[in-house]
Amino acid sequence: MIFSIALRECRSLFMSPLAWTVLAVVQFILAWIFFAQIDNFFALQSKLQTLKSAPGVTDLVAGPLFNITSIVLLMVTPLMTMRLISEERRSGTMQLLMSSPVSMTQVVLGKYIGMLIFFSIFILQISLMPLALFMGADLDSGKLLAGFLALFLLIAAFVSAGLYLSSLTDNPSVAAIATFGLLLLLWIINANSPNDASGNVFNYLSLIQHSNAIIRGVVSSTDVIYFLLFITTFLGLSIRQLDSYRLQH
Amino acid sequence: MPKTTLSTTLIKATGINRYYGDTQAVKDLSFELNSGDILGFLGPNGAGKSTSMQILSGTLAPDSGSIEINGIDLIEHPTQAKQQLGYLPEQPPLYKELTVNEYLSYSASLRGIKKEQQASAIDTAKQRCGLTEVGNKLINNLSKGYQQRVGIAQAIIHNPSVIILDEPTVGLDPIQIQEIRQLITELGQHHAVIISTHILPEVLAVCNRVQIIRQGELVYSNDMQSIATDSQTNQLELSFKNTPDLNTLENIPGVSIVEKLSDTDFCLELSTDNNEAEQSMNALLSKAVEKNWQPIKMQPRLRSLEQIFIDLTLHDNSSNTDEDTAE
Numbered sequence: 001m002i003f004s005i006a007l008r009e010c011r012s013l014f015m016s017p018l019a020w021t022v023l024a025v026v027q028f029i030l031a032w033i034f035f036a037q038i039d040n041f042f043a044l045q046s047k048l049q050t051l052k053s054a055p056g057v058t059d060l061v062a063g064p065l066f067n068i069t070s071i072v073l074l075m076v077t078p079l080m081t082m083r084l085i086s087e088e089r090r091s092g093t094m095q096l097l098m099s100s101p102v103s104m105t106q107v108v109l110g111k112y113i114g115m116l117i118f119f120s121i122f123i124l125q126i127s128l129m130p131l132a133l134f135m136g137a138d139l140d141s142g143k144l145l146a147g148f149l150a151l152f153l154l155i156a157a158f159v160s161a162g163l164y165l166s167s168l169t170d171n172p173s174v175a176a177i178a179t180f181g182l183l184l185l186l187w188i189i190n191a192n193s194p195n196d197a198s199g200n201v202f203n204y205l206s207l208i209q210h211s212n213a214i215i216r217g218v219v220s221s222t223d224v225i226y227f228l229l230f231i232t233t234f235l236g237l238s239i240r241q242l243d244s245y246r247l248q249h
Numbered sequence: 250m251p252k253t254t255l256s257t258t259l260i261k262a263t264g265i266n267r268y269y270g271d272t273q274a275v276k277d278l279s280f281e282l283n284s285g286d287i288l289g290f291l292g293p294n295g296a297g298k299s300t301s302m303q304i305l306s307g308t309l310a311p312d313s314g315s316i317e318i319n320g321i322d323l324i325e326h327p328t329q330a331k332q333q334l335g336y337l338p339e340q341p342p343l344y345k346e347l348t349v350n351e352y353l354s355y356s357a358s359l360r361g362i363k364k365e366q367q368a369s370a371i372d373t374a375k376q377r378c379g380l381t382e383v384g385n386k387l388i389n390n391l392s393k394g395y396q397q398r399v400g401i402a403q404a405i406i407h408n409p410s411v412i413i414l415d416e417p418t419v420g421l422d423p424i425q426i427q428e429i430r431q432l433i434t435e436l437g438q439h440h441a442v443i444i445s446t447h448i449l450p451e452v453l454a455v456c457n458r459v460q461i462i463r464q465g466e467l468v469y470s471n472d473m474q475s476i477a478t479d480s481q482t483n484q485l486e487l488s489f490k491n492t493p494d495l496n497t498l499e500n501i502p503g504v505s506i507v508e509k510l511s512d513t514d515f516c517l518e519l520s521t522d523n524n525e526a527e528q529s530m531n532a533l534l535s536k537a538v539e540k541n542w543q544p545i546k547m548q549p550r551l552r553s554l555e556q557i558f559i560d561l562t563l564h565d566n567s568s569n570t571d572e573d574t575a576e
Contacts, residue, residue: 004358008344015346096342096403098308100359101331246310 001102005110010117013080019118022076027125033068034129037061058140062130066147066215069126070154070208074183077155080118081162082176084111085242089170094245104242108235112163119155123148143217150214153227157207158183160234167241183207257319259284259333259410259441260305265314267300267465274300275311276465282458284410287437289452290445292462293562298445299339301462302415305443306336319410332361335409339416341400345389349380349399352388353406360407370406377432378402393420401429405436412436414444418451430455449555459554463562476554483521484550485530488514490543501536503529516550 013019041060048054088094166175190206210223260282267275274297292298303309316323321330353371375381378398418426433455461469492512508516519526
């Protein structure tokens with residue numbers, strides 16, 4: 001059941017030009033960044049050789065690429081998730097789901113997984129660039145894997161927030177703006193104390209704090225748990241919201 | 250209307266209430282429906298038809314009351330109850346970017362039809378709704394009539410015992426309407442069907458039971474046979490070949506002219522008592538022969554369903570709710 005909903009979601013995404021456009025535009029932009037980073041690396045190479053424990057290709061090319069990808073995702077995810085539920089409400093297809101023998105948990109999980117399938121394709125496509133470096137350089141595969149994990153967790157968190165905000169309104173643009181606002185806020189919430197290592201609440205809440213740590217190659221349970229909590233919270237809220245459709249108005 | 254002798258109660262609604270804010274959209278709605286019944290749910294716009302349909306299909310929770318679908322409580326066990334239920338909302342719930350086949354296969358799996366049975370279920374549904382030709386077309390490219398049929402196909406694909414259709418023939422051409430009515434009649438033989446509509450001839454054509462709802466309240470509920478009795482009046486429509494003399498006509502005991510339709514056509518009112526009415530009729534006929542009026546038509550005037558509907562819904566209709574946002 002969950003899988004049919006996920007598959008339908010994914011299929012509908014690829015039926016619209018939006019998904020293809022997003023994939024193409026993002027790929028182009030990130031490729032540009034990627035080449036710029038490689039250029040940088042070549043410029044710095046001579047200096048690096050003089051250093052003792054110099055940063056490698058992974059740090060100088062893949063790291064920044066992942067960082068920029070996460071910023072691009074911040075902008076792209078709201079566009080992809082905005083229609084998840086609001087569109088179903090607007091076009092009346094929600095009635096099909098609600099009159100079918102499926103629980104709202106299945107609907108939410110189905111839609112969530114459908115979107116994750118799309119973004120997995122996205123990550124796969126991005127990952128080809130740093131992976132191509134294996135042809136001519138020694139890469140730190142551990143760090144690279146950590147980077148992919150960070151991207152995936154980030155996406156999973158973004159999508160869960162987008163899904164929830166999409167369930168609150170039947171206007172997709174409102175959902176997109178709200179999602180973008182929320183994610184950006186969580187991104188910069190520690191702007192007042194960015195390097196304060198003490199147990200600052202804002203620091204803990206900040207998305208970038210956790211994703212950056214993993215991109216640097218430090219996969220700590222604190223960060224992973226943060227993402228898992230984030231995802232469960234928003235999925236739970238979405239299920240609650242859908243369940244209450246029958247009651248309110 | 251064919252009615253199975255072994256009829257089981259497939260839908261049982263008890264005391265349903267639903268509020269939208271302070272407005273009560275549905276007031277104490279109770280009824281039962283057996284297999285083989287086709288219920289026409291009538292009401293003016295904003296009467297609470299769609300709200301009732303949504304409640305019955307489990308997409309909207311009532312504030313109080315209970316609904317049983319084939320013996321399963323819809324509120325307590327929504328998943329099991331909904332397996333027995335097919336619902337076409339006012340606006341067909343279509344994913345326009347999918348083809349008819351893709352859409353139906355999605356609906357089939359949502360309704361829990363097993364993978365190996367899906368193909369045959371889809372084929373049957375397509376056949377019944379006349380969609381076999383357009384299986385590979387995008388729903389978006391279909392005409393409104395075909396889209397409506399896809400909506401119906403979605404509602405019957407899992408062979409549910411209760412089928413709820415909210416205005417199923419809106420936007421169809423006369424031939425399609427005929428086909429859909431045929432289909433509904435067919436479905437009614439083995440299922441319980443509820444259709445909501447404000448097209449009265451449709452009710453006459455397909456339903457064997459009628460309920461009229463006004464401002465959320467059930468004001469009339471009857472089966473078609475009883476409507477025939479309800480529709481009898483003590484008025485008589487008469488046409489003559491020759492112009493009769495008005496005075497003579499009026500002076501026949503027990504006869505009064507209600508309406509003079511033309512020089513030779515009248516509507517007369519007789520006594521409500523059957524014996525007296527018969528006497529007046531005889532007197533009228535002998536007068537007609539005597540004066541050589543040559544009556545060419547004489548029939549009792551029937552109170553049509555339309556008239557019943559208007560009588561029931563027209564008075565006290567000042568405060569329409571704005572819930573029913575039709576078309």
